[in-house]
Amino acid sequence: MDEAPQGRDNGLLLTVASASGPSATSAIREVLSTAATRTGTPLRIVDRVPVTSADPRGVVPFYLNVGYVLGGYLGSTVLGISAGTTPRTARRAGLRVAALAVYSVLLGIAGAVVVGPVLDIWQHDVPTIAAIGALAVFAAAMFASAIQGWLGVAGTALVILLLVVLGNPGSGGIYAPEFLPGVLRGMHRWNIPGLANDLTKAAVYFDWRSAGWPASALALWAVAGIVGLVSASLVRGRRAATTAPGPTAPPG
Structure with missing residues (x-):
């Protein structure tokens, strides 16, 4: 997870590749989104390598x-x-x-x-x-x-x-x-x-x-x-x- 380019005030950037493992990506998103919400930290998630829409669960x-x-x-x-x-x-x-x-x-x-x-x-x-x-x-x-x-x-x-x-x-x-x-x-x-x-x-x-x-x-x-x-x-x-x-x- 990286800091957003504009600085800490703009929150954090999470870069994922869901194609490598959608279940792991979903778990990481859920945990970090919950933590960001509780701490009031903005979190932006970018999926660099998403799964195809015809296979949303990647199975x-x-x-x-x-x-x-x-x-x-x-x-x-x-x-x-x-x-x-x-x-x-x-x-x-x-x-x-x-x-x-x-x-x-x-x-x-x-x-x-x-x-x-x-x-x-x-x-x-x-x-x-x-x-x-x-x-x-x-x-x-x-x-x-x-x-x-x-x-x-x-x-x-x-x-x-x-x-x-x-x-x-x-x-x-x-x-x-x-x-x-x-x-x-x-x-x-x-x-x-x-x-x-x-x-x-x-x-x-x-x-x-x-x-x-x-x-x-x-x-x-x-x-x-x-x-x-x-x-x-x-x-x-x-x-x-x-x-x-x-x-x-x-x-x-």
Whole structure:
């Protein structure tokens, strides 16, 4: 909070950016407005980076990325159930990565179309949202594929725990990270839902400022997932292939 340029007699100036966290901004406004009223100090509030009028509570980035992350691990789970959680060869693992990459691009475009032309929230940012969505879906899909590749279908429970049970409240999408309990406060800096949420806000509202870490971290999650899936295929897949019974010889 800064003093107004004209001096203390003209009151105080509070500059906020509600796009970074509308709930935190509202709480700060309420507390300082009450204090200013009680002390008789004029308070002027300027919102330098407001949320769009179509999303007054600033929750669209959160729910959009919840859908992206959910779609990512569900796509991986469906593919794992239908084709086996652990690819038998590195070639099959590569084909699975390629299939999930195509799926991620399509889902990213679908989400961008919904918040763009359909709901008219970010009409001018459709390509940007599509690219961010594809990265978020792919990171979640590869993370889930790696865990399922090593642990089987049972690994889905761990995926849900990390991406949904802890990931959604720890993303800072509904409540600002500063308002979260200590365990969850810094989680948005490394978990996939939080990184996707931060990247969306950085791209849409802040001209890509502070987008470096979320974009890099999501890419690292995707690469780590690819490495985990391929290594699972080389270890568990090869082991399963060598222990599988061979074809029965026809009776002579």
